[in-house]
Amino acid sequence: MLATTEGAPQSWITPTEGTARANVFNTKSVVVPGYKCRVFDKVHAADVVGCTRIFDVTTVGGACTGRQKMQLSRGGGWFLCAAWRGDGLRLATGSEEGLVQVFDTERQGAEELQLRMAARVCSVAWSPDGSRLAIGCADRTTRVYDVSSVGKGVQEHKLPHGDSVRCVAWNPSGSLLATACNDKFVRVFDAETGNQVMQLPHPDSVWNVAWSPNGARLATACADRTARVFNSTTGDQELLLRHGDGVRCVAWSPDGSKLATGCNDKLARAFNAVTGEEVQKFRHGDSVTWVAWQPPHGARLATGCSDKLARIFDVESGAEQARLRHESHVSSVAWSPTAIEETVLPVEPPAEPILEPVVAEAPAEAPAASPAAVEAPAPLVDRVVAGSVLGKALGIETTAAGPDVRTVESGAIGLGDSSHMASNSKDGAAEA
Numbered sequence: 332m333l334a335t336t337e338g339a340p341q342s343w344i345t346p347t348e349g350t351a352r353a354n355v356f357n358t359k360s361v362v363v364p365g366y367k368c369r370v371f372d373k374v375h376a377a378d379v380v381g382c383t384r385i386f387d388v389t390t391v392g393g394a395c396t397g398r399q400k401m402q403l404s405r406g407g408g409w410f411l412c413a414a415w416r417g418d419g420l421r422l423a424t425g426s427e428e429g430l431v432q433v434f435d436t437e438r439q440g441a442e443e444l445q446l447r448m449a450a451r452v453c454s455v456a457w458s459p460d461g462s463r464l465a466i467g468c469a470d471r472t473t474r475v476y477d478v479s480s481v482g483k484g485v486q487e488h489k490l491p492h493g494d495s496v497r498c499v500a501w502n503p504s505g506s507l508l509a510t511a512c513n514d515k516f517v518r519v520f521d522a523e524t525g526n527q528v529m530q531l532p533h534p535d536s537v538w539n540v541a542w543s544p545n546g547a548r549l550a551t552a553c554a555d556r557t558a559r560v561f562n563s564t565t566g567d568q569e570l571l572l573r574h575g576d577g578v579r580c581v582a583w584s585p586d587g588s589k590l591a592t593g594c595n596d597k598l599a600r601a602f603n604a605v606t607g608e609e610v611q612k613f614r615h616g617d618s619v620t621w622v623a624w625q626p627p628h629g630a631r632l633a634t635g636c637s638d639k640l641a642r643i644f645d646v647e648s649g650a651e652q653a654r655l656r657h658e659s660h661v662s663s664v665a666w667s668p669t670a671i672e673e674t675v676l677p678v679e680p681p682a683e684p685i686l687e688p689v690v691a692e693a694p695a696e697a698p699a700a701s702p703a704a705v706e707a708p709a710p711l712v713d714r715v716v717a718g719s720v721l722g723k724a725l726g727i728e729t730t731a732a733g734p735d736v737r738t739v740e741s742g743a744i745g746l747g748d749s750s751h752m753a754s755n756s757k758d759g760a761a762e763a
Contacts, residue, residue, distance in 0.1 A: 332400065332436075332667040333388050333623075333633055334422055335641050337659040338381040338409025381409040383424050385436065386655060388625075388643065395631070395643055395652035403440040404432060412454050412663050416461045419669035423464055425452025431466055433478065446476060446484050454498045458522070459505040463487070467496035473510050475522070488525040492518070498539045502546045502563070509549060511537040517551050519563070529566055533559070539580045543604070544587040552578040558592045560604070570607040574600070582622045584629040589646075591632055593619030599634050601646060611649045616640070621663045635661035 383404045388397040404410065409427040416423070421443065422434045429448035434440045450470035457464055462479040473496050475488040493514030500509045501522070508520045513536040519529040531551070539552035548569065549561045554577040560570035575596035582591045583604070590604045595618045601611040616638035624646075625631040631652070632644045641655040641664050655661075 332419070333386045333397070333641070333643075333655075334383065334413045334415065334665045334667070335386070335635060335655065335657065335661055336381075336383050336410035336413045336424060336663045337639070337657045337661050338411065338427065381426065382658065383410050383413060383422075383434075384657070385422070385440070388653075395645075397643075397653060397655065401436070401440045403434045404442075409659075410662065411452060413665045414455045414457055415665055415667050416457045417459060417668055418461060419667040421457075421461070422665075423455045423457065425455045425466065427451045429468070431455060431464070433464075444478065444482055444484055448474070450495075453496060456499045456501055458501050459503060463505075463522075465499040465501065465508055467499040467510060469495040471495060473499055473508070473520075475508070475525075488520075490518075490520060490525060490527075492516075494536075497537065500540050500542055502542045503544065504546065507546075509540045509542065511540040511551060513537070517549065517561075519549075531561055531566060535577075538578065541581050541583055543583050544585060548587075548604075550581040550583065550590055552581045552592060554578075556594075558590070558602075560590070560607075570602075570604075572602055572607055572609075574598075576618075579619060580621050582624055584624050584646075585626055586629065589629070591622040591624065593622045593634060595619075599632065599644075601632070611646060613642075613644050613649060613651070615642070620661060623664050623666050625666050626668060633664045633666060635664040637661075 382402060384402050385400045386397045387400045388395065390396070403422065404424065410424055411427060412425045414423050415421070420435065420437055422436055424432050424434070429450050429452055431446040431448065431452055432442055433444040435443045446466070448466060448468050448470070450468050452466055452468055454467035455464060462477065464476045464478045464484065466474045466476070468474070471492045471494055473490040473492065474486055476484040476486050478484050490510070492510065492512045493516065495513045496510050497513060498511040501507070502509070506522055507528070508522050510518050510520070512518070515533045515535060515537060517531040517533065517537050517540050518527055520527050531549070533551065533553045533555065535553055535555040537551055537553050541550045542563070543550070547563055549563045551559045551561070553559065556574045556576055556578065558572040558574065558578045558581050559568055561568055572592065574592065574594045575598070577595045578592050579595060580593040584591070588604055589610065590602045591599060592602070593599050597615045597617055597619065599613040599615065599619045599622050600609055602609055613632065613634065615634065615636045618637045619634055620637060621635035623633045625633065630646060632646050634642045634644070636642065637660045639657045639660055641657065641661045642651055643653045644651050
């Protein structure tokens with residue numbers, strides 16, 4: 332299954348964002364209260380509609396098709412993010428109004444939990460064991476809640492930042508939490524103590540961060556038109572991937588061999604995660620707000636776009652296989668962890684399809700063929716702080732402990748001040 336959120340795109344810019352992004356402003360954009368301007372197009376009444384949807388994405392006659400399975404929320408404002416729990420049975424969403432909701436997808440999307448934040452929720456992420464929920468907010472904080480009890484959320488940590496937190500991401504073991512922030516830093520926190528153990532400076536607002544499947548590397552998306560890959564142990568920068576505009580999102584393929592990015596230049600890209608070579612390009616009609624690899628092998632890539640479409644691409648060929656139409660801008664997309672590459676259904680047109688296949692129609696059935704059965708295809712960081720929990724977890728010998736946090740500069744390591752830890756639809760990237 333594929334979850335999408337819709338509302339405003341991530342191109343809203345807060346009045347506090349610096350002049351570094353002035354070059355992306357569109358002087359004809361509509362100004363709205365609390366924001367400088369909107370980057371890409373005018374604001375229409377339909378843009379205010381917010382919704383979270385879940386689609387069944389299947390293979391029919393070798394073509395990728397789909398149908399909306401359920402609509403979880405609507406009319407509560409723009410939805411900006413969604414995240415599946417590891418077992419695929421719960422979906423968490425975050426909205427412009429500061430509302431976090433957890434839905435039980437086994438009970439037709441029944442709401443199980445609500446958490447109210449002080450500002451818009453830009454990112455939500457489940458811990459690998461599903462017991463905790465991290466929430467990145469526009470009020471310059473990241474919060475971690477214990478959600479192990481059904482219908483109950485208990486705050487464990489409130490982690491201060493210098494600006495709006497655009498993204499939160501757990502490492503594969505759940506021992507560390509990374510955040511991306513408009514204050515130009517990526518931070519890594521010890522998930523148990525809440526202590527910051529690493530920070531990675533960037534030239535501009537950082538819109539997204541993602542751990543590699545083995546936890547050895549961190550990928551970041553930055554407004555300075557680049558994506559970066561860091562060694563998560565040392566904080567050393569390993570790759571710098573240049574783009575044509577601000578990079579909104581990054582995602583690792585399930586095997587860690589490729590890295591996908593979504594960009595304001597209307598392109599999603601796939602890179603070789605070792606060499607940094609661009610291996611595929613996926614064209615869109617507007618800014619690409621989100622990218623997500625289909626588990627378990629990553630044969631397909633789902634994207635969210637400001638042109639009100641979610642798309643599904645074949646990664647190897649780069650061919651667009653399907654389009655999921657929405658009423659407003661698609662702010663995020665998320666595959667269920669239990670999604671399978673190929674689900675074969677009878678060749679029968681779905682009722683009121685929302686998905687528009689972009690593949691040639693299957694040949695007509697031969698007159699002599701029996702209608703009883705159709706043969707289906709085979710299923711297919713600066714450095715680690717001395718004495719930190721991170722250093723111990725990685726088996727690094729340390730001889731001193733202290734609160735200092737080292738900051739990784741380009742080609743240099745310096746000691747900085749310590750600090751406290753680190754397809755919805757609305758303001759995905761402009762976390763403004």
